[in-house]
Amino acid sequence: MIVVNEYEALLEAYGKAGGSLDALRSKEVGNLVIHKNRVLSANEVKGIKVETEETETGVNIYFLVEEGAKIKYPVHLCFGVLPKEGLQEITLKVEAQADSEVTVIAHCIFPNAINVIHKMDADIKIGNNAKFCYQETHYHGESGGVKVIPKAKIRVGKKGIWQSTFTLIEGCVGMLDYDFEIFGEEKSINELLVKVFGKKEDDIKIVEKIHLDGREARGLAKSRLVLNDNAKAVVMGETYGNAPFARGHVDCIEIVNGEGVIARAIPVVYVSDKQAKVTHEAAIGSIDKKQMQTLMARGLNEEEAVDVIVKGILR
Amino acid sequence: MLEVKGLKLRLNGKPVINGLNLEVKKGRIHGLLGVNGTGKTTLANLLMGIGYPDEGSIIFEGRDITKCTISERARMGITLAWQEPARFEGLSIKEYLKLSRNLDSNESESYLWMVGLSPAEYLNRAVDVSLSGGERKRVELASVLAMKPKLAILDEPDSGIDVISLPHIMNGIVEMSKQGSAVLLITHSETGIEIANRVSVMCAGKIINTGAPEEMCQWFKDNCRTCDHIGEPAHEGA
Numbered sequence: 049m050i051v052v053n054e055y056e057a058l059l060e061a062y063g064k065a066g067g068s069l070d071a072l073r074s075k076e077v078g079n080l081v082i083h084k085n086r087v088l089s090a091n092e093v094k095g096i097k098v099e100t101e102e103t104e105t106g107v108n109i110y111f112l113v114e115e116g117a118k119i120k121y122p123v124h125l126c127f128g129v130l131p132k133e134g135l136q137e138i139t140l141k142v143e144a145q146a147d148s149e150v151t152v153i154a155h156c157i158f159p160n161a162i163n164v165i166h167k168m169d170a171d172i173k174i175g176n177n178a179k180f181c182y183q184e185t186h187y188h189g190e191s192g193g194v195k196v197i198p199k200a201k202i203r204v205g206k207k208g209i210w211q212s213t214f215t216l217i218e219g220c221v222g223m224l225d226y227d228f229e230i231f232g233e234e235k236s237i238n239e240l241l242v243k244v245f246g247k248k249e250d251d252i253k254i255v256e257k258i259h260l261d262g263r264e265a266r267g268l269a270k271s272r273l274v275l276n277d278n279a280k281a282v283v284m285g286e287t288y289g290n291a292p293f294a295r296g297h298v299d300c301i302e303i304v305n306g307e308g309v310i311a312r313a314i315p316v317v318y319v320s321d322k323q324a325k326v327t328h329e330a331a332i333g334s335i336d337k338k339q340m341q342t343l344m345a346r347g348l349n350e351e352e353a354v355d356v357i358v359k360g361i362l363r
Numbered sequence: 364m365l366e367v368k369g370l371k372l373r374l375n376g377k378p379v380i381n382g383l384n385l386e387v388k389k390g391r392i393h394g395l396l397g398v399n400g401t402g403k404t405t406l407a408n409l410l411m412g413i414g415y416p417d418e419g420s421i422i423f424e425g426r427d428i429t430k431c432t433i434s435e436r437a438r439m440g441i442t443l444a445w446q447e448p449a450r451f452e453g454l455s456i457k458e459y460l461k462l463s464r465n466l467d468s469n470e471s472e473s474y475l476w477m478v479g480l481s482p483a484e485y486l487n488r489a490v491d492v493s494l495s496g497g498e499r500k501r502v503e504l505a506s507v508l509a510m511k512p513k514l515a516i517l518d519e520p521d522s523g524i525d526v527i528s529l530p531h532i533m534n535g536i537v538e539m540s541k542q543g544s545a546v547l548l549i550t551h552s553e554t555g556i557e558i559a560n561r562v563s564v565m566c567a568g569k570i571i572n573t574g575a576p577e578e579m580c581q582w583f584k585d586n587c588r589t590c591d592h593i594g595e596p597a598h599e600g601a
């Protein structure tokens with residue numbers, strides 16, 4: 049009974065947070081719902097194997113996409129902690145075998161958090177010519193009492209594709225310590241995108257590291273932050289071009305929109321092969337004046353104009 | 364509908380707008396012709412409320428708007444298309460057209476057609492760096508059209524434009540006038556100004572002559588092309 053109540057409560061929060069309830073209920077859509085350290089529901093679809101093991105503080109997950117499997121619908125994951133306090137440690141082992149294709153949409157929900165820690169340690173292997181899209185979206189309450197610590201090591205095989213988006217724009221961030229590191233082999237595509245809206249006393253650290261180890265590997269480490277109030281952020285976008293014709297780009301925008309904001313960007317571009325090329329651009333500053341004036345010349349007031357610009361950047 | 368009287372502005376101690384008088388009539392295309400550096404963009408900004416003059420007044424429909432903000436002027440029906448329009452990441456052209464008022468999709472599409480852009484190809488594209496300079500300026504004009512302003516200030520809509528975009532830009536301006544908007548058409552070259560009903564010639568922060576387009580173009584060629592009055596008092600006695 050408790051499990052059912054917990055499940056219903058989490059589903060309700062998930063729906064409010066914009067998650068697709070139909071996806072969690074459908075038999076044709078792969079899903080996995082975890083509350084704290086309990087697996088509340090798991091639905092495998094053809095081509096995907098999921099094994100879970102509950103631990104004292106979280107869940108160990110083994111996620112396999114079988115060779116050649118093209119998964120029709122995105123697989124939905126839901127991680128939540130509903131009480132005010134709690135520790136959730138997720139260990140994730142992903143193997144996407146050769147020629148497979150899947151999109152995974154993860155929702156992380158901590159609506160009532162006063163003191164919640166969510167840790168994810170992911171070890172991800174993308175096979176040759178496999179494609180893996182991972183979208184993680186967070187929904188936090190307004191108290192800022194969440195510590196989110198997602199770490200991932202991703203290995204992408206020949207002609208493999210990894211594209212991930214980490215989005216934390218609803219509620220207060222709290223503390224974020226994001227660290228994704230990716231190693232791309234020959235002709236692989238390696239893209240990391242982070243979008244964060246920092247407010248109040250939020251403390252944000254983002255590390256995006258891309259190693260382009262194979263010939264013609266491509267990389268993009270992109271980040272978009274908007275910082276209000278006293279939010280602090282540091283973004284480290286690093287790309288290492290280690291092979292001939294490897295191409296990488298680091299692209300960071302941080303909008304400073306509060307009196308107490310401190311924003312830093314530390315891009316590293318490193319090339320150890322004379323035929324590799326890595327570029328970077330970083331822009332940190334307040335909202336562009338001309339953008340503001342343009343929107344105001346269409347009749348928007350200052351607040352509305354800021355809103356349009358911020359929404360665009362975090363889209 | 365727009366009356367500018369004795370406008371003055373110094374920037375870094377230098378007079379950039381230097382006692383400027385101008386009248387734009389309702390529903391008309393009024394050309395403003397002047398060489399580079401003569402203060403046209405500065406004037407456009409002052410009319411929109413981007414910065415305020417040191418002296419003089421701006422009267423719009425009988426009301427003194429000299430101290431009004433950008434948003435206030437926009438709500439009265441004044442808008443500006445920049446010489447180099449800003450870019451917006453994550454904002455679609457569709458959304459951009461709807462900033463000033465709610466449009467149905469037919470209407471949005473018609474404004475894009477007026478500047479020669481195919482809605483199917485452009486409506487969902489972003490108003491960001493992926494647009495070429497010409498495309499961006501055409502989108503800007505479409506968004507001014509969508510606003511149906513009483514007065515549209517167009518700062519060099521034809522500059523930096525490729526030959527393909529140019530006729531679409533001109534068409535957009537004519538459509539604007541057909542819609543009933545007054546247009547202040549700012550340009551540094553005589554080409555294209557024939558669509559104006561009246562033309563004023565600007566030099567060193569002042570209007571120095573006003574008349575019919577052909578007459579003013581000739582006068583501009585004869586007097587301003589060789590004049591080096593920039594930053595100094597304008598033609599005396601003109």
Ligand SMILES: Nc1ncnc2c1ncn2[C@@H]1O[C@H](COP(=O)(O)OP(=O)(O)O)[C@@H](O)[C@H]1O
Pocket residue numbers: 374375379397398399400401402403404405406
């Ligand atoms: N913010 C500024 N500070 C100082 N001088 C300026 C500023 N903006 C424009 N100017 C000067 O004012 C003059 C007119 O500029 P502008 O209005 O851009 O001319 P136009 O649009 O006719 O080419 C130029 O000499 C320019 O250098």
Ligand SMILES: [Mg+2]
Pocket residue numbers: 403404405446518519
């Ligand atoms: Mg100019």
